[in-house]
Amino acid sequence: MTSTDMRTEAEDSGPSGYAAARLRLLQEGARSGPPRRSALAELTDDWLTGLFDAGADKLRGISLVAVGGYGRGELSPRSDLDLLLLHDGSADPGAVASLADRIWYPIWDLGLDLDHSVRTPAEARKTAGEDLKVQLGLLDARHIAGDLGLTAGLRTAVLADWRNQAPKRLPELQELCAERAERQGELQYLLEPDLKEARGGLRDATALRAVAASWLADAPREGLSEARKTLLDVRDALHLATGRATDRLALQEQDQVAAELGLLDADTLLRQVYEAARVVSYASDVTWREVGRVLRSRAVRPRLRAMLGGGKPAPERSPLAEGVVEQDGEVVLARAARPDRDPVLPLRAAAAAAQAGLPLSLHAVRRMAAAARPLPTPWPAEARQQLITLLGSGPSTIEVWEALEAEGLITRLLPDWERVRCRPQRNAVHIWTVDRHLIETAVRAAEFTRRVHRPDLLLVAALLHDIGKGWPGDHSVAGEIIARDVAARIGFDRTDVATLAALVRHHLLLVETATRRDLEDPATVRAVAEAVGSQGTLELLHALTEADALATGPAAWSSWRASLVADLVKRVSAVLAGDDPEEPEAAAPTAEQERLAIEAFRTGGPVLALRAQTEPPTEEPSEDRDPEPLGVELLIAVPDQKGVLPAVAGVLAMHRLTVRTAELRAFELPDGVSGSVLLLDWRVAAEYGSLPQAARLRADLVRALDGSLDITGRLAERDAAYPRRRGIVAPPARVSVAAAASRLATVIEVRAHDAPGLLHRIGRALENAQVRVRSAHVSTLGANAVDAFYVTGPDGSPLPGEQAASLARALEDTLRE
Numbered sequence: 001m002t003s004t005d006m007r008t009e010a011e012d013s014g015p016s017g018y019a020a021a022r023l024r025l026l027q028e029g030a031r032s033g034p035p036r037r038s039a040l041a042e043l044t045d046d047w048l049t050g051l052f053d054a055g056a057d058k059l060r061g062i063s064l065v066a067v068g069g070y071g072r073g074e075l076s077p078r079s080d081l082d083l084l085l086l087h088d089g090s091a092d093p094g095a096v097a098s099l100a101d102r103i104w105y106p107i108w109d110l111g112l113d114l115d116h117s118v119r120t121p122a123e124a125r126k127t128a129g130e131d132l133k134v135q136l137g138l139l140d141a142r143h144i145a146g147d148l149g150l151t152a153g154l155r156t157a158v159l160a161d162w163r164n165q166a167p168k169r170l171p172e173l174q175e176l177c178a179e180r181a182e183r184q185g186e187l188q189y190l191l192e193p194d195l196k197e198a199r200g201g202l203r204d205a206t207a208l209r210a211v212a213a214s215w216l217a218d219a220p221r222e223g224l225s226e227a228r229k230t231l232l233d234v235r236d237a238l239h240l241a242t243g244r245a246t247d248r249l250a251l252q253e254q255d256q257v258a259a260e261l262g263l264l265d266a267d268t269l270l271r272q273v274y275e276a277a278r279v280v281s282y283a284s285d286v287t288w289r290e291v292g293r294v295l296r297s298r299a300v301r302p303r304l305r306a307m308l309g310g311g312k313p314a315p316e317r318s319p320l321a322e323g324v325v326e327q328d329g330e331v332v333l334a335r336a337a338r339p340d341r342d343p344v345l346p347l348r349a350a351a352a353a354a355q356a357g358l359p360l361s362l363h364a365v366r367r368m369a370a371a372a373r374p375l376p377t378p379w380p381a382e383a384r385q386q387l388i389t390l391l392g393s394g395p396s397t398i399e400v401w402e403a404l405e406a407e408g409l410i411t412r413l414l415p416d417w418e419r420v421r422c423r424p425q426r427n428a429v430h431i432w433t434v435d436r437h438l439i440e441t442a443v444r445a446a447e448f449t450r451r452v453h454r455p456d457l458l459l460v461a462a463l464l465h466d467i468g469k470g471w472p473g474d475h476s477v478a479g480e481i482i483a484r485d486v487a488a489r490i491g492f493d494r495t496d497v498a499t500l501a502a503l504v505r506h507h508l509l510l511v512e513t514a515t516r517r518d519l520e521d522p523a524t525v526r527a528v529a530e531a532v533g534s535q536g537t538l539e540l541l542h543a544l545t546e547a548d549a550l551a552t553g554p555a556a557w558s559s560w561r562a563s564l565v566a567d568l569v570k571r572v573s574a575v576l577a578g579d580d581p582e583e584p585e586a587a588a589p590t591a592e593q594e595r596l597a598i599e600a601f602r603t604g605g606p607v608l609a610l611r612a613q614t615e616p617p618t619e620e621p622s623e624d625r626d627p628e629p630l631g632v633e634l635l636i637a638v639p640d641q642k643g644v645l646p647a648v649a650g651v652l653a654m655h656r657l658t659v660r661t662a663e664l665r666a667f668e669l670p671d672g673v674s675g676s677v678l679l680l681d682w683r684v685a686a687e688y689g690s691l692p693q694a695a696r697l698r699a700d701l702v703r704a705l706d707g708s709l710d711i712t713g714r715l716a717e718r719d720a721a722y723p724r725r726r727g728i729v730a731p732p733a734r735v736s737v738a739a740a741a742s743r744l745a746t747v748i749e750v751r752a753h754d755a756p757g758l759l760h761r762i763g764r765a766l767e768n769a770q771v772r773v774r775s776a777h778v779s780t781l782g783a784n785a786v787d788a789f790y791v792t793g794p795d796g797s798p799l800p801g802e803q804a805a806s807l808a809r810a811l812e813d814t815l816r817e
Contacts, residue, residue: 018047019110025039025040026077034229040077041074044070048145049064052064052144056146059095059096061088061089062085062086062091062146063086063147063150064085064086064145069082069140071137072140076235077236078113081107081112081116082116082137084116084118085100085117085119086120086124086147086150087119087150088120088121100116100118104116121150121153125154128158129161132172132173136173138154139162141154162213163214167216167295169214173207177204177284180199181198185199186200187273187274187281188274189432192250193248193249193273199281199284200277202235202247205228216294217291219284224279224280224283227276230272233261234257234272238253249273267426271422274424275422278405282403289330293328293329316328320356321352322348323337323342324352327361329358330360330361331349331358331361331364333364333368340373343375345372346372346413347383350386350390350401354389355389355393355396359403360404365403365406365409366407374412375413377489378491379490379491383491384491385660385780385782387490389782391446391459392445392455392459392783393446393783394729394730398440414486416467416470419469420433420435421435422435425437428555431552432551434469437552438462438466441462441463441544445547448543448731449751451543451751452539454536454540454786455751456781456782457496458540458543458544458547461483461503462544464479464483464487464504466507467479467486468480476506482504483500483501483505484497499540502537503537503544506532507548510528510542511549513527513568514564514567519567519571525571525572526575529576538576542566589667592609596609597667597677598670599637600637606702607637607638609634610633633682634683634684634697635680635682636648636680637667637678638678638680639675639678640678643763644705645762645763645766645773645776646763647701647711648701649760649762649763650760651701652684653756653757653759654700654714655697658685660683660684660779661683661780662680662681662776662778663681663778664679664680687756712760715760732815732816733750733753734752737749737805737807742798744790746790746791748766748808750762750789750811750815751786752785752787759778759785762787762789762811765811765815766811769810772792772793773790774791774792775789776788777790
């Protein structure tokens with residue numbers, strides 16, 4: 001039977017005819033989705049038109065209007081009918097009430113849910129002004145029967161009211177959406193989601209339509225219509241499967257709903273729902289940011305015009321990184337940025353945004369997605385560092401990561417991500433999808449970067465530890481293979497690749513052993529020690545275990561589990577402690593270092609050489625090859641004296657040079673020459689812009705050493721002129737004494753969030769403590785500084801235990817100020 005035949009039957013036969021035609025339509029296997037929803041709306045329109053015409057008789061100035069979802073023509077099988085009987089007030093009230101009864105009662109007789117009202121246009125507008133939900137429904141008002149002009153007039157007036165009142169009503173709507181999200185959760189992560197009310201559901205999609213109708217802002221349209229269609233299709237199938245007007249996709253009904261939609265299984269269904277919800281959620285985030293920006297601009301602009309005498313001020317742009325600036329609360333690309341020539345730009349922009357606690361602009365992400373070239377294999381060092389910085393940025397990583405993922409940049413960078421994207425986890429302990437759990441684990445791991453010597457490996461292991469869940473079999477075994485491939489592609493050397501593979505393979509080892517095995521049995525501890533292999537891997541695995549559990553959900557970690565794991569780690573560490581660390585042998589100086597040292601001794605002042613470092617050939621890393629350097633190499637030779645470390649670090653901070661790695665050691669001059677020279681071999685990179693000239697660096701260094709350059713004051717002035725953005729809340733600095741790490745010196749380890757002037761502050765604190773820095777080993781891993789300082793007392797001996805501990809506490813207090 002055709003749609004025309006159904007409508008004719010409905011018109012001829014009254015309620016029973018409509019019910020039969022409706023049933024046949026819903027049982028048609030060939031028609032589903034938007035065509036079925038539209039056909040059901042048309043069928044309902046024709047039936048209600050018949051009811052209206054039969055009751056209206058000679059009434060004038062009255063119409064029947066569909067609002068809400070019915071107004072949009074989106075009728076699901078068990079949707080309620082939202083109807084407004086609109087009249088101009090000229091008809092007899094009794095006649096209007098009688099007409100309403102003739103329409104409402106047949107609907108109720110069929111068991112259909114009905115949301116109804118009888119109002120004049122003035123009453124409808126007044127109610128809309130008082131009730132935001134009523135106003136939202138009227139934005140989708142659609143004429144069914146009666147006086148078309150009356151309906152059109154109401155639509156025009158309601159839209160005009162909405163646009164005029166948008167500066168007031170849109171914040172109310174945003175608050176309403178936020179309250180609903182707080183109650184219902186995020187659709188893209190729930191195992192039993194509410195398709196309508198949860199964040200990213202149909203209510204949010206309707207809110208985006210309302211924002212667009214205000215003309216103040218518009219949602220990103222790519223994929224949004226398809227996402228709404230997916231959610232509506234799933235709701236249709238849910239109504240047919242249950243026979244009820246429900247929006248909650250319960251576990252016991254998911255297989256049946258999947259079958260109704262012709263999908264493989266319930267997991268495939270949930271993944272489609274999650275993908276659709278993610279599109280709606282991301283569009284909502286972007287849209288509400290734009291609304292806020294427009295409203296702030298409207299509030300500020302009149303005052304600025306009054307102060308500046310008219311004209312629109314140019315938006316302020318503050319540099320964040322090379323090719324990346326902040327503008328109006330978002331991270332955008334600099335005017336000179338060339339994504340087509342700068343494959344690292346997406347990661348650099350993302351890391352800068354996450355570190356600043358700012359969102360990436362939609363335009364910037366789309367431009368990079370459209371133009372950026374793929375990274376070479378292995379990645380250049382800068383790309384790896386920027387990924388680590390992004391992962392170590394804490395909670396702000398999430399929003400930036402989602403922006404990249406929304407435009408397909410994540411799967412372009414990490415193709416293996418596609419298998420875990422939006423993948424559900426049917427486990428009551430897990431509260432996230434696999435991909436979000438991996439990012440949450442990185443966020444948690446960022447809190448533990450002060451506990452480990454290699455925070456970069458910890459953060460990457462957190463990102464990859466469950467990557468094998470997209471493959472059949474044991475996800476730890478599959479993940480080890482994938483992690484090995486990804487780590488090599490990212491550019492880690494073979495030693496680090498092996499460590500990352502081991503962390504992924506054994507990421508459940510500690511918690512499972514601690515909670516399921518007898519720790520008093522020596523065989524248990526020996527087995528774990530053999531699997532882990534080294535103290536460094538054990539340290540990383542301990543931090544990864546806790547981050548993974550905390551990112552899983554509240555039921556996955558407790559003080560009891562933490563104590564069991566800590567006990568196991570202590571026992572395994574004792575087994576692995578057979579080889580105590582030896583004092584590292586000093587490397588022989590190169591010919592250039594020796595030349596600079598002799599020249600510094602003869603001139604009595606600093607001598608330096610600054611040269612660019614090139615990336616190594618893109619070949620498979622060899623076992624004896626160090627990771628490629630980043631930035632430029634800075635060699636400095638200075639006659640041994642006090643204050644060298646804070647002076648050099650301060651001058652570099654003044655010139656906005658980031659220290660990636662640093663080595664400081666004393667160089668004894670050749671036989672026959674009495675004296676000592678400090679050699680500094682550092683890798684530095686410009687925060688943005690070009691590098692300063694070597695002559696300028698040397699001139700400032702001379703002034704810093706002789707005391708004529710107030711580095712501390714200059715840095716303080718710059719910080720005052722450019723207040724630090726709120727950005728992320730980094731874990732506090734941690735300073736410790738590495739017991740038994742050296743027989744000749746006391747080793748002070750510093751783990752802190754990298755920031756301009758950090759090394760200068762450390763150097764000053766050590767100088768103030770009147771200790772001698774025998775050597776220093778500084779490295780920056782992403783946004784984390786991991787530094788070791790070999791210090792002695794004035795007599796050249798290691799510090800006594802209590803003095804060393806006191807120095808560590810004082811240095812930690814200084815860095816936390």
